[in-house]
Amino acid sequence: MSDKHLIVEGLSIEFGGQSVVRNVSFTLAPGKTLALVGESGSGKSVTARSLIGLAGAGARVTARTLSYGGQDLLALSERGWRGLRGKGIGFVLQDALVSLDPLRPVGKEILEVLKTHNWGDRRSRRERVIELLEKVGVPEPELRARQRPDQLSGGLRQRALIASALAMSPGLVIADEPTTALDATVQAQILQVLQEIKARGDSLLIISHDLAVVAQLADEVLVLRHGVVVEQGPMQQVLRNPRHPYTQALLDAVPAEHARGTRLSPQGSAQAVAPRPAADSPVLLKATGLGKRYTAPDQQPRQVVDDVSFELRAGRTLGIVGESGSGKTTVARIVLGLLEPDAGQVQFLGHAWSGVGADRVLEKDRRLHRRDISVIYQDPLSSFDPRWSIGQILADALDVAGVSASQQPARISELLEQVRLPADLATRRPLQLSGGQRQRVAIARAIASNPKVIICDEPVSALDVSVQAQVLDLLADLQAALGLAYLFISHDLGVIRHVSDQVLVMRHGKVVESAPVDVLFENPQHAYTQRLLGAVPRLPGAGSELVVPPLEAESTAWLFDESQLWKIAI
Amino acid sequence: MSALTLETQLPGIRVQRVARNVRLGPLLAFGFLLFVIIAALVPQLFAHSNPLAIVPNDAFHPPGWGHWFGTDQSGRDIFSRVIYGTRQSLLIGLAATALAMSVAIALGLLGGLGGPRLDRGVNWLLEILFAFPSLILALLFVAVFGSGIGPLIVATGLGTAPGYARMVRGQVLAVRHSGYIEAAVALGHPTWRIIVRQLLPNAMRPLIVTLTMGVGQAIVWASALSFLGLGAPPPAPEWGTMLSMGRDFVANAWWLTFFPGLFIVLTTLSTTVAGRYLQQRLEGRLS
Numbered sequence: 001m002s003d004k005h006l007i008v009e010g011l012s013i014e015f016g017g018q019s020v021v022r023n024v025s026f027t028l029a030p031g032k033t034l035a036l037v038g039e040s041g042s043g044k045s046v047t048a049r050s051l052i053g054l055a056g057a058g059a060r061v062t063a064r065t066l067s068y069g070g071q072d073l074l075a076l077s078e079r080g081w082r083g084l085r086g087k088g089i090g091f092v093l094q095d096a097l098v099s100l101d102p103l104r105p106v107g108k109e110i111l112e113v114l115k116t117h118n119w120g121d122r123r124s125r126r127e128r129v130i131e132l133l134e135k136v137g138v139p140e141p142e143l144r145a146r147q148r149p150d151q152l153s154g155g156l157r158q159r160a161l162i163a164s165a166l167a168m169s170p171g172l173v174i175a176d177e178p179t180t181a182l183d184a185t186v187q188a189q190i191l192q193v194l195q196e197i198k199a200r201g202d203s204l205l206i207i208s209h210d211l212a213v214v215a216q217l218a219d220e221v222l223v224l225r226h227g228v229v230v231e232q233g234p235m236q237q238v239l240r241n242p243r244h245p246y247t248q249a250l251l252d253a254v255p256a257e258h259a260r261g262t263r264l265s266p267q268g269s270a271q272a273v274a275p276r277p278a279a280d281s282p283v284l285l286k287a288t289g290l291g292k293r294y295t296a297p298d299q300q301p302r303q304v305v306d307d308v309s310f311e312l313r314a315g316r317t318l319g320i321v322g323e324s325g326s327g328k329t330t331v332a333r334i335v336l337g338l339l340e341p342d343a344g345q346v347q348f349l350g351h352a353w354s355g356v357g358a359d360r361v362l363e364k365d366r367r368l369h370r371r372d373i374s375v376i377y378q379d380p381l382s383s384f385d386p387r388w389s390i391g392q393i394l395a396d397a398l399d400v401a402g403v404s405a406s407q408q409p410a411r412i413s414e415l416l417e418q419v420r421l422p423a424d425l426a427t428r429r430p431l432q433l434s435g436g437q438r439q440r441v442a443i444a445r446a447i448a449s450n451p452k453v454i455i456c457d458e459p460v461s462a463l464d465v466s467v468q469a470q471v472l473d474l475l476a477d478l479q480a481a482l483g484l485a486y487l488f489i490s491h492d493l494g495v496i497r498h499v500s501d502q503v504l505v506m507r508h509g510k511v512v513e514s515a516p517v518d519v520l521f522e523n524p525q526h527a528y529t530q531r532l533l534g535a536v537p538r539l540p541g542a543g544s545e546l547v548v549p550p551l552e553a554e555s556t557a558w559l560f561d562e563s564q565l566w567k568i569a570i
Numbered sequence: 571m572s573a574l575t576l577e578t579q580l581p582g583i584r585v586q587r588v589a590r591n592v593r594l595g596p597l598l599a600f601g602f603l604l605f606v607i608i609a610a611l612v613p614q615l616f617a618h619s620n621p622l623a624i625v626p627n628d629a630f631h632p633p634g635w636g637h638w639f640g641t642d643q644s645g646r647d648i649f650s651r652v653i654y655g656t657r658q659s660l661l662i663g664l665a666a667t668a669l670a671m672s673v674a675i676a677l678g679l680l681g682g683l684g685g686p687r688l689d690r691g692v693n694w695l696l697e698i699l700f701a702f703p704s705l706i707l708a709l710l711f712v713a714v715f716g717s718g719i720g721p722l723i724v725a726t727g728l729g730t731a732p733g734y735a736r737m738v739r740g741q742v743l744a745v746r747h748s749g750y751i752e753a754a755v756a757l758g759h760p761t762w763r764i765i766v767r768q769l770l771p772n773a774m775r776p777l778i779v780t781l782t783m784g785v786g787q788a789i790v791w792a793s794a795l796s797f798l799g800l801g802a803p804p805p806a807p808e809w810g811t812m813l814s815m816g817r818d819f820v821a822n823a824w825w826l827t828f829f830p831g832l833f834i835v836l837t838t839l840s841t842t843v844a845g846r847y848l849q850q851r852l853e854g855r856l857s
Binding site: 336363366367370371373377382383385386387 | 748749750752753754755756757758759760761768771772775
């Protein structure tokens with residue numbers, strides 16, 4: 001086992017006669033990193049899993065060669081696989097929260113791997129766990145080893161998962177979407193941990209849909225689409241001079257690399273860039289000194305939103321960017337009148353909309369203007385009544401807008417057309433649609449009442465990069481056509497840069513910086529903004545190196561789940 | 571070319587057989603329930619003799635061609651009595667479940683929608699009701715208001731209500747805090763409309779299944795109370811009462827208790843199987 005090459009030749013995977021991966025070949029040498037890039041359903045995850053014998057029940061894996069370190073993987077028995085997993089090949093699963101046992105301290109989880117492979121004795125195993133946690137940059141490893149996953153932040157959980165994959169010092173580590181769903185600064189830290197693995201001379205196979213992440217790590221890139229390799233080559237070459245149109249489309253879809261007004265998705269006419277409305281268009285929505293405290297059951301009261309003020313002008317987009325727990329969703333809920341603030345007030349179209357004490361506004365009075373403001377959520381599915389078809393969901397929104405029942409069918413077709421969905425979708429149920437289609441339905445519902453303002457709360461965070469591109473393009477088109485103003489909330493700086501006119505950076509409930517988008521991104525004033533921007537991975541040639549924020553930023557993580565803040569008007 | 575095959579799927583034949591079994595159970599259950607309902611509505615269709623007619627010469631006839639289920643100590647035809655008893659048992663089951671559900675919905679809505687203080691009150695009341703063994707509660711009720719069908723229904727209904735009330739409350743709370751209710755508020759729907767059009771239907775949806783099973787449970791309950799002599803007085807053709815009457819002769823004439831017991835078991839089993847089937851169908855459509 002001196003030569004630790006991973007050799008894959010002509011790998012194909014079928015499920016019940018249906019081919020999901022066809023004829024994939026690559027070689028991974030020690031100390032090198034290979035990236036499998038593609039969207040959901042491209043077969044990248046199942047390819048990676050087949051390398052550890054976990055392609056899934058009913059999978060038929062065939063290959064001319066499938067070997068690691070000279071060992072023929074195809075000939076392995078289940079027992080043989082178990083000996084290899086963890087020991088020869090470490091696997092970092094995508095979702096640390098789901099992949100870690102919620103009832104077991106993370107230290108035990110790592111200990112388990114060592115025990116399974118009979119590593120050392122009791123004492124040396126314990127020392128090894130602490131050493132591993134230290135290695136992946138977990139502060140206070142003795143304390144953290146005793147904590148359960150729910151007591152750790154997302155970044156720490158991901159580190160613990162990586163530590164368990166590294167436990168037996170495997171020569172090859174496979175990481176499936178290791179940074180998806182992590183905040184920018186945390187993502188940068190995890191990328192650094194992965195870079196260190198590489199620097200130690202181990203091989204790394206990473207799976208990602210995010211080309212900017214891939215650019216930070218990979219030596220070689222393999223672009224998969226519908227189970228077929230469409231492009232394969234050195235990272236610089238593939239990302240700088242892509243030869244396949246699909247690779248180009250993926251690159252075009254990265255919002256951070258494209259200025260406002262340019263299109264991200266290939267389809268659709270190359271529309272002329274609509275002129276931006278002047279910065280002095282009338283103010284529609286004005287928030288002054290908003291504050292919200294929240295007391296968790298066993299914790300100190302926390303100021304989730306602290307003195308937040310802003311103005312949203314007609315036809316323009318105000319981006320609010322911040323990491324999880326920064327209070328941005330709480331601001332959205334206050335602005336929507338779904339949560340009463342503890343301080344400050346909101347004015348909408350010149351009317352009192354929300355306030356405290358004498359300024360308090362009753363839902364009954366807000367209802368008059370509800371049709372002028374609507375919302376798009378990150379998870380559209382949970383915002384649809386599970387009993388209703390798409391047509392019923394839209395009809396329900398049209399009811400409020402005062403569209404009579406006889407006019408509704410025509411208007412529903414019109415709405416579906418506006419969000420570029422086929423009209424026959426009206427009879428389908430949300431569960432039968434893809435994530436991108438569901439978000440389009442949510443957008444159709446949001447524009448049904450011809451609103452002036454739409455609050456977009458992480459509307460593209462759960463979507464693949466090319467679907468995200470299409471949805472962002474759609475939102476831009478609708479803004480131009482209907483003169484909408486967006487309050488656009490996201491943790492993704494690239495998305496915020498692409499859509500916003502004005503940006504508000506939030507941290508721990510406070511606004512740390514507010515500026516026009518170009519000013520903010522070219523010349524950030526606040527240290528936090530600078531750190532946030534530095535942590536955004538970029539494509540090669542786009543400029544600056546990744547700046548990894550200091551660990552302190554996360555070990556004092558603001559562990560607060562905004563979804564706990566349920567208190568609505570009914 | 572070497573091949574690695576991971577085939578852990580069941581062979582085709584076995585899968586098919588499992589699928590057929592899944593279908594047969596609910597089919598039989600729905601079939602039996604249909605039979606029970608028809609028997610309750612028009613017992614004359616199946617039973618040709620009077621369930622109360624006394625024929626002393628025919629006493630303790632074992633099951634046979636003349637009397638399918640045999641006769642009792644007074645020569646009454648057991649088959650007729652079981653068939654005629656269907657109406658009463660089913661009526662008690664349905665009425666008691668309906669009563670339990672009404673009380674449960676009222677309490678559940680009060681708790682789920684009424685705000686924290688009211689919710690605490692409702693919870694407190696439910697805790698007390700739970701602390702009482704339900705049978706004691708029902709016995710207490712019958713003791714105060716006398717025996718008979720009416721008090722039997724009320725006793726059974728009240729005895730089973732707290733369990734349902736907790737479910738309703740939980741459902742209402744879950745639906746109330748769901749994304750689609752928030753979306754409805756954000757759209758600007760009036761509160762009453764959201765409650766009627768979205769909250770109630772969604773909260774009640776999983777209860778349809780529980781309700782189906784609840785009818786069977788209520789029949790067992792009512793039979794138990796009748797067996798204890800607190801329900802329909804003998805010689806009324808009621809399953810629980812018949813069990814109670816046949817108890818003295820169980821060593822010599824097993825059919826007096828066997829057939830009413832069989833019908834109680836089959837009816838309850840059918841409602842449970844039918845309920846589970848509905849549950850699978852509904853959840854299958856939801857996820």
